[in-house]
Amino acid sequence: MIATDPVERVADFMVGHGFRRLPAPLVIDRMTFRFPAVLGGAEKSSDLILVADTVGIDNVDIVRQVEGVARALDIARSSNPLTTIIVGPRPGQIDLNAMKAVCRVLPVGTVTGDDGLRHLQNWLAVLTPLDQIDTDGVVADPIAALKERLGDLPDEIAALAELAANGESAIEKAVNSLLAEALEEAWENGE
Numbered sequence: 001m002i003a004t005d006p007v008e009r010v011a012d013f014m015v016g017h018g019f020r021r022l023p024a025p026l027v028i029d030r031m032t033f034r035f036p037a038v039l040g041g042a043e044k045s046s047d048l049i050l051v052a053d054t055v056g057i058d059n060v061d062i063v064r065q066v067e068g069v070a071r072a073l074d075i076a077r078s079s080n081p082l083t084t085i086i087v088g089p090r091p092g093q094i095d096l097n098a099m100k101a102v103c104r105v106l107p108v109g110t111v112t113g114d115d116g117l118r119h120l121q122n123w124l125a126v127l128t129p130l131d132q133i134d135t136d137g138v139v140a141d142p143i144a145a146l147k148e149r150l151g152d153l154p155d156e157i158a159a160l161a162e163l164a165a166n167g168e169s170a171i172e173k174a175v176n177s178l179l180a181e182a183l184e185e186a187w188e189n190g191e
Helices: 006-018 059-073 093-100 115-126 141-151 155-166 166-190
Strands: 025-030 031-033 036-041 048-053 080-087 102-111
Touching: 006 036, 006 080, 006 115, 006 166, 025 059, 031 059, 048 059, 059 080, 059 093, 093 102, 102 115, 155 166
Parallel strands: 048 080, 080 102
Antiparallel strands: 025 031, 036 048
16 A cells, blocks of 8 residues: 555655654653654664654744754764655745754655655655665676677777776877877878
């Protein structure tokens, strides 16, 4: 079942990427903070993620709560990275800047409809782990594969593959030399 509430969609998305839902309300050093959802980092990550919904709540109250959490973490000498995900209408720049002063802020807007998941994937990619790269069929020696593909090219061009291990400047120098020789030869032949 796909959650229709934007906060629940965000929470479900994050839980699907290894984050864990923390109990509400959030309590830090005997101080209580109320957010629609709070998540803890994936695996060994110590991230603390607050999810706030701007629908029906004054942005100033959200800013006050976020600043309160940041201050409580400071008082508790916590090193947890703090992120706030904002769903609903985007707060004004003054409110966003106030929150950005104490944490990372990701305003995802409205996350309903069929595009909601793709929208979340784009906005929240910075928080989610990278997909594992499929190494099947990966060439073990890319220089050998390049030489094989260059096969029937003139030796001067194929020799450039040998220079790849020496870096970009070595290849650039060799290409410039080849061009200079070709231009000199064309000049001598009156072309």
